[in-house]
Amino acid sequence: MTQALVEKFKKEGGVFIFPDDNDLRTFLALRDIQAKKPEGFEAWLQSRKPLCGTAFFKQVGLCPPPMRAADQAQGAAPSLEGASDAASGGKQIPSPSNEGRAAGAIATAGPAGTSSSTVAEDPSRPISRAIPIGQRIEGGGPGRLETLSAELLPRHTAIFAGSGSGKTVLLRRIVEEAALLGIPAIVLDTNNDLARLGDPWPQRPDAFSDEDAEKARRYRDHVEVVVWTPNLTSGRPLTLSLLPNFAGLT
Known part of the structure; x- marks a missing residue:
């Protein structure tokens, strides 16, 4: 049964791709960095696109081509x-x-x-x-x-x-x-x-x-x-009243 599914998958144009050790190391490293949530990590991912340098992503075609x-x-x-x-x-x-x-x-x-x-x-x-x-x-x-x-x-x-x-x-x-x-x-x-x-x-x-x-x-x-920093007196503090001043309405 499994072999039949594999053959059908290939016949329909399916391709089996296995990430190599270098790709796995890259994936694990990025996972560990993401878990630490360093400042600017998302922007770095967008600008450097480290996943697009892996053989797996190149074979699958998950990254857009470079723009002319x-x-x-x-x-x-x-x-x-x-x-x-x-x-x-x-x-x-x-x-x-x-x-x-x-x-x-x-x-x-x-x-x-x-x-x-x-x-x-x-x-x-x-x-x-x-x-x-x-x-x-x-x-x-x-x-x-x-x-x-x-x-x-x-x-x-x-x-x-x-x-x-x-x-x-x-x-x-x-x-x-x-x-x-x-x-x-x-x-x-x-x-x-x-x-x-x-x-x-x-x-x-x-x-x-x-x-x-x-x-x-x-x-x-x-x-x-202009950046305001509520609850942080070392920056540019900002205090927001949760309720309006009802005394002024009486």
Whole structure:
């Protein structure tokens, strides 16, 4: 019975792939690192893609092909600003700590934090109300750009995906692109994944198109990021009243 199933599987085009020792060591190492939850690990996974260097992932075809320069110019969507390893290079906002940085126009939050800000945009620049969120992989290669209408932002949205799937990168992209449209954001970030929204990349990533680089410059110059740290007096503390002052209503 088992042999018959195997033969049928092969006849239908199925292939048996066995990870080698090097691949298994890589998988175990990444599992152990993930269990420790180091800062910036998810961003590192997205930028370095260590799994795509394993023979198993290459054989199965689980990683997208590298993007060509022409495809990048049509609208790849990497995150505009620095990931966890980005060196601080934005303008400094006077504060009790270095958590808040200026770069032009949104709100973000640190550990268990909230934040707010205003947006400054160049009025002479024509603005598209479409937010690019990523590029499809079609036929084994880069496909059309997917966008999100800014008018949909007031709706409630939930993202369900596994660890390392790019949830944080997608959220960063939406927040950054919205900021460039003059749309502020208040981000509640209990995992400290987005506290570096104000930090620029130390150098231009290889995946950036010229359009991405220009957007990153505009973001840095026009977007102000302020990080609040509730319950942490060493940062920029913030106290939120759980109940309104009903005495003022009497």
